[in-house]
Amino acid sequence: MIKAGIMGATGYAGAEVLRLCANHPEFEVAVITSDSEAGQHIADIYPAFRGVYDELVLEPHATDNLLSCDVVFMGVPHKAGMLHAPRLIDAGVTCIDLSADFRFGVAADYEAAYHVQHAAPELLPRSAFGQPETNRAALEALAARRAAGEAVIVGCAGCYVTASILAATPALAAGFVNPEATIVIDAISGVTGAGRKANARTHYCSADESLEAYGLPLHRHQPEIALSYGRTLSAAGMPVAGDAALRPAPAHVVFTPHLAPLKRGILATAYLPVAAGVEIDDAALHAAYASAYGKSSLVATLPQGVWPKTGSVAGTARAHVNASYNVDERMIVAMAAIDNLGKGAAGQAVQCANIVFGLAEDAGLGGVACAS
Amino acid sequence: MIKAGIMGATGYAGAEVLRLCANHPEFEVAVITSDSEAGQHIADIYPAFRGVYDELVLEPHATDNLLSCDVVFMGVPHKAGMLHAPRLIDAGVTCIDLSADFRFGVAADYEAAYHVQHAAPELLPRSAFGQPETNRAALEALAARRAAGEAVIVGCAGCYVTASILAATPALAAGFVNPEATIVIDAISGVTGAGRKANARTHYCSADESLEAYGLPLHRHQPEIALSYGRTLSAAGMPVAGDAALRPAPAHVVFTPHLAPLKRGILATAYLPVAAGVEIDDAALHAAYASAYGKSSLVATLPQGVWPKTGSVAGTARAHVNASYNVDERMIVAMAAIDNLGKGAAGQAVQCANIVFGLAEDAGLGGVACAS
């Protein structure tokens, strides 16, 4: 068994990693941490773990027990990831970071998006962006380095970014999209996306039976989406600005997140203007998606005319995608449905860890959503 | 009291008109109809009416009792409105039609959108489009004709169209929007929007805890939105195609509706590309909205930076709107929150009837959403 630690195990993402590890064939959770709830049994905080992790007790983040793990899932907020990672890396522990701190290969990009100096830029060369379906080669390269004895870091993509990337990447990669036009992404999230902290917005009586937008005009995850789209456009040979080979310019993206009354799920709808001269139809568009995800056991392109439902992937690491072509307006409308925790945060972290440890990508992630 | 009839009173929109009339100072419901449930007490179908309308029994649509009403609210599907209206108009009964049949002043526009020949084009000259905040003058003109003894028709705007119009019209009317660019409208609706018919999609266990899109690539309400936007752009002096004075061309619109797990509410988010040469900021944008709705007691422009929540208007005829300017992408992101029945279908019908009968526009519509 591979010995795993989870930092921030009382947060929603950390707790979801813990849940997934309960049925994982290789990862065995030995250490869980929380500074604010250290000393408590996790089953007293989350009764769902009663009968599953009855004996597991939270330790403070500083516990040395993390240093004897093979892998640590870091369910911590941004700015915390880069503070904790060096100690773990020094001890030879591979880090699967759920914070934003290692999502950008370039410190300046991180700093521009999060308005804070990167505290551990020396670790960036041993990191990769954790979105397996669109960055599998980089993760496999990391796996090779880890196998050779190096402690490595995965900067896992967050939930909105994952959904936005899964929705749009096949169209972008196929060269269908106008690189100069503005891409609109309208996303709807369940309330777990707002985190475990109880406040006025997450109160049941505020969120229930209501819909609202938030984070306008510029949500902090917009840059991650724009950079990913820019890379894909550049790789597809579409003329984007910037140093195309190394660091392509971000795409033009307007991103608006919405909150809806459900616990888990993100549905991202991307509106992609088709490039001049490109002639496609629904069949060609669908074929591009089916081909792009053909090797991904956790991403299904739905049949033509069937649109993704988040309920069909809730509680799982799976994603459903599809796209439609509006011929009058020359606009691709592409969608992805994921569970924001099951795939977006925690499930993808386990998926990345699987790759980095040379396991089947979907090991422990075979869960199927409740059909009803 | 003004004697009112409601056709299709067992449908969600018809039942909502009935609910609103229970506290209306002037409209007294004397007749309710349903072909499929004629003979039943409405309180046996909707227990919410127990103690309110205990004696009211459904009659078939063909009942002559409708002919002695002053006004009939027609909660019927499209194609039914234009079949029933002539009989009522002949009897001198003013019609408030919730179907699509009298929303288009021009029969050809209706026929293009709904793929059916208009059955009563001779009545179109005595009709007006029922969206009071943006078409008040036409409804007041109808009121004058009704006062002079003419039976008139209001073709009430539907729920998606109302939300889309309320969200975008102030920006369009202010000349901020590029008339050649594609406007994206991404809307989220509660399940009442799918109607009372029980089917796989409206089953609790399908809709609950899930998000999905539907109606792609071209939802049947897209033409109504595009025509309304086109009229507003034209009136604002923006160069649109078509016969600008009489029948401006529709705007470029991509409209995607989504279904979310709540009963009532539509949140429409409109992405409006700013015209070249126009320089605005958030303050100017907000001022345009506040000014546009300053005289509308039922539409509130929220303070800058506060985004509409459907829960804040649920069960009411009110609307909350606001807009944000994304300066990097030169994109206005505008939003409107309504109750799809309380405002979108039924409440707006009562509001239109109020105007046509010379009452205060908001008579009987003073209900306030549950704050919690």
Added chain:
Amino acid sequence: MIKAGIMGATGYAGAEVLRLCANHPEFEVAVITSDSEAGQHIADIYPAFRGVYDELVLEPHATDNLLSCDVVFMGVPHKAGMLHAPRLIDAGVTCIDLSADFRFGVAADYEAAYHVQHAAPELLPRSAFGQPETNRAALEALAARRAAGEAVIVGCAGCYVTASILAATPALAAGFVNPEATIVIDAISGVTGAGRKANARTHYCSADESLEAYGLPLHRHQPEIALSYGRTLSAAGMPVAGDAALRPAPAHVVFTPHLAPLKRGILATAYLPVAAGVEIDDAALHAAYASAYGKSSLVATLPQGVWPKTGSVAGTARAHVNASYNVDERMIVAMAAIDNLGKGAAGQAVQCANIVFGLAEDAGLGGVACAS
């Protein structure tokens, strides 16, 4: 107009009184208070009040502006009611107290239930228990005293107690129930019942898609129910212990509240063992209920075989009741559905105030639940 103040207007119950007063023909809200949020506009806290109470600003509880009101609704927790009431009564202001402090005519009963000494026992003689359907005569007596110039106090029944009383009283009053047997009350509440405070239990992601019980083994509202039942049994001539005429013993009651994922609603199911020698059937039982509530415009006895749904009264001051007789076990199963705020807390407070001010009991309370 009658000048009204609302203490604790930011709590759910206080805000609901404010909502109801927006459409009340006589009560005009002039003052709202909150110590923790004084100085804020109520419309900034509850956007549902935007366009309705745009100018209303919260003052501290100590404001002298309360003293010039005709009536003050006290939406405060228990122990606060009896501290604030004397100042208001001294100023001649009639108090409609939503706290528990004036629900018991006898200080000792209050002290036994709430484990605290009563701070204003001298005011108890000018108070009455605020449950109009079962205590209307006492409230009308208070109205006469108020009309004669005395400031009076109503100690409004809470939500669970109201539902439990409405469900069981007709059977108790008819002499059907064994006064020595234990009555089980199993109640289910929506989340507004847990109050506005954001905490782990009221977090959307805890309450959504889950059911739980709480407050075992002895919920603090059990004594209020048991005392009310005891009084009714005694009045019905059933042999209960205690000083039957003045202060009958409480009935035997086991009360278990549950939390379910909805905002508003309480469904109370009472299991009432039938007294030896009593022979009833469903028709006789139904007749007792219909008769008991025949004069109550806000309480409807449903047809035989139709069971109350909270959704049918949500957002209103109405109640739906019904009962069934299990002949094998000689057990009456009686139910009441209310909105815990619309009737249980705030709506009933307005109803009591209506009676005390000599208005129609249901003035301003004509709202009808959304049929869908």
Added chain:
Amino acid sequence: MIKAGIMGATGYAGAEVLRLCANHPEFEVAVITSDSEAGQHIADIYPAFRGVYDELVLEPHATDNLLSCDVVFMGVPHKAGMLHAPRLIDAGVTCIDLSADFRFGVAADYEAAYHVQHAAPELLPRSAFGQPETNRAALEALAARRAAGEAVIVGCAGCYVTASILAATPALAAGFVNPEATIVIDAISGVTGAGRKANARTHYCSADESLEAYGLPLHRHQPEIALSYGRTLSAAGMPVAGDAALRPAPAHVVFTPHLAPLKRGILATAYLPVAAGVEIDDAALHAAYASAYGKSSLVATLPQGVWPKTGSVAGTARAHVNASYNVDERMIVAMAAIDNLGKGAAGQAVQCANIVFGLAEDAGLGGVACAS
């Protein structure tokens, strides 16, 4: 692998068996049937199975392919189980019947409860009641017969009955409960309990934000509960009527089911009057529960004072139980939370099949509820 068939795989219970088998180490689903939807891909009906069972196509119930299975899960309504079982048993196929038809060892008991003659009474001797925690020995006896070559039948307990049994059995078995007194069971269920058929009650807009009771005065599952309780009381040496050794009389039970707005979950609250002369306290009561379920990996007795939440077991085959003693009324209030499909119908069927096939009782049932 053990070759499995699922009859009625499009019903909620059948689909849940299919879901569970996707991660089962031994059961491999080879055949799924539905008469009304034969010929369709299951992934077209339930998109959650996309990427999991892409090739699986529904066959009619009469398919001979069922006859080559080792085990068939029969997700069919009552009366259908006893019609299909003989053909399967003749072919040597072990039947795990989710219908009511083999839950009663005695045909007369079935006939009294379901008002229909038993069609296959000759099969009853090779059947056992499928509630593992309280009938494990009988299921293990069946396993021995199956291992010896006999095709056997499990008549799986339904969801309400399972929750009611789990809540009350430890108290009944400990001799705490008065066998002559009436036991009240008040249960709340999610909407999946009402089945997949779309109708007025299961429409989202009827079930959402509402609570209601149904099935009064005598729900058809009451007899199964009363018989199970009677057997347990008798086994505990409590003096019940009937032929105590072979066929004890049913206990006195009033059972009221309620519907609440969630998809999955049953919370059963049982009110058990304590027998005269029995002296218990909360610690003794808790100890009885902890001891009763100490060997059941899927049932957890929560710590004293912590009450079961259905959300903590949603999507799983787990159950959470606890009990409280109301000393004033000498009443035990006992609760069980289960997922009505995950445990109540489908999960328990898999658990029974595990036992009958000699596997670990919880094989394939290790899923953990989403903590958030």
